[in-house]
Amino acid sequence: MLKLYPHSFHYLSGIFHWYLSFPFMFIRHLFIFAIFSISGFVSAETLTLPDFKQGTLGKHLQYFQELNGQLTLDEAKQKFRSSMTKKGSSHSISLGINVAPVWMNFAVNNTNDLAELYRLSIETPWLDVIDTWLVQDGKVIKHIAGGDAYPYSQRPMPYRFYAFEHHFNQGKTEVYIRIATKGPLAIPVHFSSVKKAIERDITSSFQYGLLYGIMLALALYNLVLFVFIRQKEYGLYSLYLFGFVLNSLSYTGQLHTVITYDFGPYFQDWLDIFLMITYSVAGLHFARLLLKTKFYALKLDQFVVRITIVIPVGMVIGFVFDQLFFSMVLAFLLNTCFAVLFIAMGIRALLANKPFAVIFILSSVTAAICITISTLAVAGFLVPYNGYTFKAIELGMAFEAILLAVILARQFRMAKLDKMIAETYARTDALTQLNNRRGFQELTQPIWQGIIRTRRDAAIVLLDIDFFKRFNDQYGHEIGDKVLVKVAQCLKETARKGDVFARWGGEEFILFLPETTEKQAYLQAERIRAAIEMLEIQVIKLPLSITASFGVAGSTENRFQDEPLSLSVLEPMINSADRALYVAKQKGKNQVCLSK
Numbered sequence: 001m002l003k004l005y006p007h008s009f010h011y012l013s014g015i016f017h018w019y020l021s022f023p024f025m026f027i028r029h030l031f032i033f034a035i036f037s038i039s040g041f042v043s044a045e046t047l048t049l050p051d052f053k054q055g056t057l058g059k060h061l062q063y064f065q066e067l068n069g070q071l072t073l074d075e076a077k078q079k080f081r082s083s084m085t086k087k088g089s090s091h092s093i094s095l096g097i098n099v100a101p102v103w104m105n106f107a108v109n110n111t112n113d114l115a116e117l118y119r120l121s122i123e124t125p126w127l128d129v130i131d132t133w134l135v136q137d138g139k140v141i142k143h144i145a146g147g148d149a150y151p152y153s154q155r156p157m158p159y160r161f162y163a164f165e166h167h168f169n170q171g172k173t174e175v176y177i178r179i180a181t182k183g184p185l186a187i188p189v190h191f192s193s194v195k196k197a198i199e200r201d202i203t204s205s206f207q208y209g210l211l212y213g214i215m216l217a218l219a220l221y222n223l224v225l226f227v228f229i230r231q232k233e234y235g236l237y238s239l240y241l242f243g244f245v246l247n248s249l250s251y252t253g254q255l256h257t258v259i260t261y262d263f264g265p266y267f268q269d270w271l272d273i274f275l276m277i278t279y280s281v282a283g284l285h286f287a288r289l290l291l292k293t294k295f296y297a298l299k300l301d302q303f304v305v306r307i308t309i310v311i312p313v314g315m316v317i318g319f320v321f322d323q324l325f326f327s328m329v330l331a332f333l334l335n336t337c338f339a340v341l342f343i344a345m346g347i348r349a350l351l352a353n354k355p356f357a358v359i360f361i362l363s364s365v366t367a368a369i370c371i372t373i374s375t376l377a378v379a380g381f382l383v384p385y386n387g388y389t390f391k392a393i394e395l396g397m398a399f400e401a402i403l404l405a406v407i408l409a410r411q412f413r414m415a416k417l418d419k420m421i422a423e424t425y426a427r428t429d430a431l432t433q434l435n436n437r438r439g440f441q442e443l444t445q446p447i448w449q450g451i452i453r454t455r456r457d458a459a460i461v462l463l464d465i466d467f468f469k470r471f472n473d474q475y476g477h478e479i480g481d482k483v484l485v486k487v488a489q490c491l492k493e494t495a496r497k498g499d500v501f502a503r504w505g506g507e508e509f510i511l512f513l514p515e516t517t518e519k520q521a522y523l524q525a526e527r528i529r530a531a532i533e534m535l536e537i538q539v540i541k542l543p544l545s546i547t548a549s550f551g552v553a554g555s556t557e558n559r560f561q562d563e564p565l566s567l568s569v570l571e572p573m574i575n576s577a578d579r580a581l582y583v584a585k586q587k588g589k590n591q592v593c594l595s596k
């Protein structure tokens with residue numbers, strides 16, 4: 001019933017921690033060589049129970065690789081006795097990808113009368129076949145077979161990685177472990193009392209819960225923004241995060257432990273490939289849109305587009321022809337491109353002085369550093385292996401996700417400000433900074449409706465500067481403009497709170513006076529006329545006077561021209577004021593006329 005996974009999946013799973021392994025491959029092999037040469041040949045260590053509570057066993061293990069065909073347990077025992085073995089030098093023993101199976105050995109000595117319940121776990125989810133033999137007094141007392149080649153129901157514990165628990169009797173128990181896998185042979189063996197193991201499980205669940213919680217919350221929030229705002233950036237960012245979290249859950253074995261464990265290895269293998277395509281492609285397109293690279297780094301932008309088409313198409317072709325290894329190599333390539341291109345796009349954005357470029361680079365470089373930390377920790381090189389360094393990838397990605405969300409939020413705010421500025425411009429007259437016709441209509445509509453509802457009065461005053469053409473013709477347009485600005489200023493100064501005024505066009509201005517009867521409007525217009533008459537404009541030390549003519553139309557007791565005020569009355573009121581203005585001009589200008 002032993003169901004072997006296609007080996008190639010494990011390259012893919014491994015990719016995550018071996019993500020940047022191209023640059024590190026060389027260093028890693030150097031390191032592995034160093035381990036073999038420095039560590040020398042030593043014998044296995046004995047852990048004393050119950051003093052030893054918990055720990056990673058890398059440094060306590062004696063191991064060798066099975067280079068000339070599969071060995072039996074007895075042959076392996078002999079080999080361990082011959083001392084032609086090595087000792088681990090870091091928390092996790094790391095031997096590379098697609099290498100020969102490894103045998104490991106250590107011993108446990110329980111000094112207690114009572115048996116001690118301990119758990120052994122090998123916390124890399126992609127290891128294919130793991131066998132452990134517990135030997136007491138030369139006799140095998142237990143054989144525990146597992147690994148992810150086994151369906152969950154047949155594993156020693158229904159865990160996302162290999163684990164079993166055993167009551168260690170008084171005295172010495174030899175532990176022999178054999179691991180065979182085609183994926184990265186990174187072996188973090190953890191041994192602890194069951195009590196400590198459960199505590200560790202809980203802590204780990206909280207840590208993963210927090211990390212994935214942050215990322216899923218951001219993904220959901222941006223999905224909602226995308227649904228309502230319809231801006232592609234939000235959709236792509238959300239897809240990128242969902243893809244990453246699912247891929248990470250699948251890679252750490254958590255997804256298949258909880259949801260998809262019955263779906264089989266074929267599903268799991270290809271799911272990872274498609275999740276990788278999803279988050280890499282979505283992430284790269286998100287970065288393009290966020291940084292707007294097509295406007296200043298066209299070649300890089302087009303390169304990114306091509307990469308996100310060519311490599312995924314190749315991966316899909318691999319799927320159609322069931323070539324997992326081929327697709328996996330492409331997935332690895334896509335992921336490497338993803339990390340490198342993210343940083344390249346950030347640098348181009350920085351060179352082009354784009355906003356947010358610094359935060360973007362900070363986020364992508366942090367993610368790359370965290371990925372490197374995990375890679376090195378798993379490789380056992382420079383970085384110690386522990387729960388934090390193993391999870392550095394997720395930490396880095398969560399940090400990146402938060403920074404990218406900050407950029408999106410700030411971009412959203414800037415877009416809103418831009419919109420507000422554009423809207424203000426669309427409503428404002430550039431010369432006088434008064435409302436234009438559109439602004440006037442937008443502002444008066446709600447006030448007019450309120451006036452109708454509450455049966456109050458309102459009036460319109462139209463004014464036109466007298467002989468304005470002369471200012472232009474005699475002193476030039478600049479002086480004409482100055483006159484317009486002066487009159488606008490005078491209107492602002494004489495207006496009452498609640499009055500709406502605007503440049504109606506050319507040298508004509510309009511005032512909407514709420515809660516004002518026609519008579520009161522007439523008096524107000526007269527005041528403004530007098531104020532304008534007092535204005536002076538200096539032209540070559542020659543003071544020029546300005547006058548204006550006014551037409552007034554308004555309601556009395558909520559009626560205008562025998563009609564109660566309604567939505568349709570404002571337009572006739574303006575026309576009526578215009579006719580009154582015409583009469584004022586005809587009568588000799590610089591005066592106020594009431595509509596008939």
Ligand SMILES: Nc1nc2c(ncn2[C@@H]2O[C@H](COP(=O)(O)OP(=O)(O)OP(=O)(O)O)[C@@H](O)[C@H]2O)c(=O)[nH]1
Pocket residue numbers: 431464465466467468469470472476477478479480481484505506507585589
């Ligand atoms: N400088 C300047 N002139 C403008 C602007 N808009 C319109 N004009 C000018 O305003 C002048 C209006 O001339 P008319 O309609 O004959 O008005 P007027 O000379 O004031 O005559 P009356 O209204 O009868 O007193 C035209 O020469 C337009 O070119 C502007 O924004 N700036």
